[in-house]
Amino acid sequence: xxxxxxxxxxxxxxxxxxxxxxxxxxxxxxxxxxxxxxxxxxxxxxxxxxxxxxxxxxxxxxxxxxxxxxxxxxxxxxxxxxxxxxxxxxxxxxxxxxxxxxxxxxxxxxxxxxxxxxxxxxxxxxxxxxxxxxxxxxxxxxxxxxxxxxxxxxxxxxxxxxxxxxxxxxxxxxxxxxxxxxxxxxxxxxxxxxxxxxxxxxxxxxxxxxxxxxxxxxxxxxxxxxxxxxxxxxxxxxxxxxxxxxxxxxxxxxxxxxxxxxxxxxxxxxxxxxxxxxxxxxxxxxxxxxxxxxxxxxxxxxxxxxxxxxxxxx
Amino acid sequence: xxxxxxxxxxxxxxxxxxxxxxxxxxxxxxxxxxxxxxxxxxxxxxxxxxxxxxxxxxxxxxxxxxxxxxxxxxxxxxxxxxxxxxxxxxxxxxxxxxxxxxxxxxxxxxxxxxxxxxxxxxxxxxxxxxxxxxxxxxxxxxxxxxxxxxxxxxxxxxxxxxxxxxxxxxxxxxxxxxxxxxxxxxxxxxxxxxxxxxxxxxxxxxxxxxxxxxxxxxxxxxxxxxxxxxxxxxxxxxxxxxxxxxxxxxxxxxxxxxxxxxxxxxxxxxxxxxxxxxxx
Numbered sequence: 001x002x003x004x005x006x007x008x009x010x011x012x013x014x015x016x017x018x019x020x021x022x023x024x025x026x027x028x029x030x031x032x033x034x035x036x037x038x039x040x041x042x043x044x045x046x047x048x049x050x051x052x053x054x055x056x057x058x059x060x061x062x063x064x065x066x067x068x069x070x071x072x073x074x075x076x077x078x079x080x081x082x083x084x085x086x087x088x089x090x091x092x093x094x095x096x097x098x099x100x101x102x103x104x105x106x107x108x109x110x111x112x113x114x115x116x117x118x119x120x121x122x123x124x125x126x127x128x129x130x131x132x133x134x135x136x137x138x139x140x141x142x143x144x145x146x147x148x149x150x151x152x153x154x155x156x157x158x159x160x161x162x163x164x165x166x167x168x169x170x171x172x173x174x175x176x177x178x179x180x181x182x183x184x185x186x187x188x189x190x191x192x193x194x195x196x197x198x199x200x201x202x203x204x205x206x207x208x209x210x211x212x213x214x215x216x217x218x219x220x221x222x223x224x225x226x227x228x229x230x231x232x233x234x235x236x237x238x239x240x241x242x243x244x245x246x247x248x249x250x251x252x253x254x255x256x257x258x259x260x261x262x263x264x265x266x267x268x269x270x271x272x273x274x275x276x277x278x279x280x281x282x283x284x285x286x287x288x289x290x291x292x293x294x295x296x297x298x299x300x301x302x303x304x305x306x307x308x309x310x311x312x313x314x
Numbered sequence: 315x316x317x318x319x320x321x322x323x324x325x326x327x328x329x330x331x332x333x334x335x336x337x338x339x340x341x342x343x344x345x346x347x348x349x350x351x352x353x354x355x356x357x358x359x360x361x362x363x364x365x366x367x368x369x370x371x372x373x374x375x376x377x378x379x380x381x382x383x384x385x386x387x388x389x390x391x392x393x394x395x396x397x398x399x400x401x402x403x404x405x406x407x408x409x410x411x412x413x414x415x416x417x418x419x420x421x422x423x424x425x426x427x428x429x430x431x432x433x434x435x436x437x438x439x440x441x442x443x444x445x446x447x448x449x450x451x452x453x454x455x456x457x458x459x460x461x462x463x464x465x466x467x468x469x470x471x472x473x474x475x476x477x478x479x480x481x482x483x484x485x486x487x488x489x490x491x492x493x494x495x496x497x498x499x500x501x502x503x504x505x506x507x508x509x510x511x512x513x514x515x516x517x518x519x520x521x522x523x524x525x526x527x528x529x530x531x532x533x534x535x536x537x538x539x540x541x542x543x544x545x546x547x548x549x550x551x552x553x554x555x556x557x558x559x560x561x562x563x564x565x566x567x568x569x570x571x572x573x574x575x576x577x578x579x580x581x582x583x584x585x586x587x588x589x590x591x592x593x594x
Contacts, residue, residue, distance in 0.1 A: 014430075015433060015434055015437050018430075018431075018433075018434030018437070019434055019437050019438055021434075022434060022435060022438065022443075023438070023446055026443075026446045026447055026449075026450050026464075027446060027449060027450050028450075029450045029451065030449070030450040030451075031451075138575065138578065138579070139571070139575060141578065142522060142526075142571055142574035142575035142578050143571050143574075144526050144529055144530065144533075144546075144567065144570045144571065144574070145526075145530065146529075146530060146533045146534075146546075146549065147549060147563070147566075147567035147570065147571070150549070150553070150556060150563055150567075151563070151567070153556070154556065154560060154563075158556075158557060241436070241439040241440065242439065242440065242441075244439045244441075244442075245439040245440055245441025245442060246441065248441055248442070248445070249441070249530045249533070249534060252533075252534045263442070263445060264445070264534055264536070266449075267445055267448060267449040267536060268535065268536070270449070272449070275445075275446065275449045279438065279442050279445070279446055282438075282439065282442055283437050283438045283439070283442070286437060286438075286439055287437050290437075
């Protein structure tokens with residue numbers, strides 16, 4: 001088991017290097033001279049040269065890229081902002097918790113509702129509950145996140161006054177972002193879960209279990225559900241990518257000072273190192289999440305578990 | 315019945331998908347005939363005295379902060395979203411088919427490298443990839459197409475590759491090879507036509523996702539530039555009036571929702587119509 005985890009951790013390294021290369025290359029195509037953009041036309045030649053030297057912009061692309069990788073892996077240095085001259089890592093440390101709370105609470109919300117309703121919907125196929133939840137899920141899966149956020153804010157903050165509509169402070173501030181991001185994804189997870197459950201329930205082993213007289217409760221949850229679990233977990237992992245992207249927009253809607261709004265503002269101000277650092281960091285988080293999903297997968301799937309524990313035992 | 319006729323027949327049995335198709339056709343109709351329904355001028359004419367009015371007989375969706383007719387703006391906003399979504403999806407699908415076919419047909423070595431590269435691209439959340447492209451190139455219609463394209467290609471290649479790999483394993487390919495068919499003949503006459511069904515389904519999913527992504531980008535201010543009446547941009551303008559004039563938010567939002575929803579419905583219907591397990 002540990003061997004599996006270590007092997008997967010090692011594959012993270014080339015992926016992170018690859019991600020950094022992609023982000024670097026894309027941002028390299030920015031037209032214009034960074035020194036001129038940041039310092040303005042009125043600055044002197046010496047000031048331009050000082051800027052370029054400070055941020056290593058006088059070196060060629062390849063050397064800059066390798067230096068970045070080196071400093072990333074040895075010192076966790078994600079670069080220095082052109083605007084503030086402060087390390088990007090500082091901003092990351094301050095803002096990441098907010099984004100993480102939004103992301104984690106959303107996925108927990110979405111998974112809980114999506115999976116449970118998906119299973120029930122599959123079990124009670126063609127019932128009123130099934131049709132209602134499928135219809136709602138269809139609509140919610142197509143709704144734009146930022147629009148849903150504004151509508152929820154109108155309902156809960158304006159009309160009812162129950163929840164604050166922007167900023168971050170108390171736990172209450174996170175409820176609207178959680179619902180905004182969580183509802184569309186709960187809809188998608190519901191539809192996936194329902195599909196996989198329907199397949200699982202039609203399998204032979206379910207018929208066998210029923211004919212053996214196993215109580216229906218166990219048939220559904222211990223047999224059908226656990227088999228459907230694997231692709232569902234996989235699907236949730238894939239949706240995490242979209243969710244992280246959606247968190248970026250949600251932060252903008254609710255005025256939260258998370259990593260997402262940092263990246264957006266940096267893009268608007270053309271602060272390229274900040275964009276690079278923020279994007280690479282988020283990609284790292286996503287990669288770690290996928291890794292966690294894979295490990296969870298290995299724990300749940302008895303076939304993978306058997307392969308590794310049997311070997312170890314021998 | 316030929317497979318195509320059978321697919322069409324099965325699709326037409328699904329009422330919900332037919333509604334989706336109707337909406338998609340309506341959108342195309344709006345793009346072509348929008349100018350006749352309500353000229354673009356109506357959405358540009360400012361009339362400050364009539365600003366922030368709710369829906370009325372004269373202004374079906376009300377007016378915005380400058381007194382412009384919102385119905386016209388939403389109507390003409392359709393084409394911006396579609397002008398980005400359709401080319402981006404189409405090109406992504408074509409690239410997906412080309413790379414997928416190469417991966418399925420040619421060396422394992424190429425396939426492995428392709429998979430590694432796709433892994434790297436898919437490790438970056440799509441929205442962030444699009445943000446990076448816009449960071450570099452700036453926000454404009456054309457750049458958004460490129461951004462959406464780059465974000466969608468990996469998934470498209472994966473889908474195409476997996477379909478083609480499963481097709482290549484089938485016996486009729488071996489049979490065709492055994493009587494001397496050349497590779498490119500196999501690709502164009504057998505593999506690609508048979509993978510078209512699943513590719514079209516994947517196209518509809520992409521169209522829906524790009525619609526949502528494009529409006530998100532415009533909403534945060536990194537998409538089209540004002541005063542282009544793209545739906546996300548309309549919602550961005552509406553933000554400061556969320557308390558005083560909620561009607562500004564409702565209509566563009568519903569437009570985005572209906573567009574994405576209808577693509578989803580068509581895609582679902584097509585997928586069910588093509589599913590061999592549901593055949594009698």
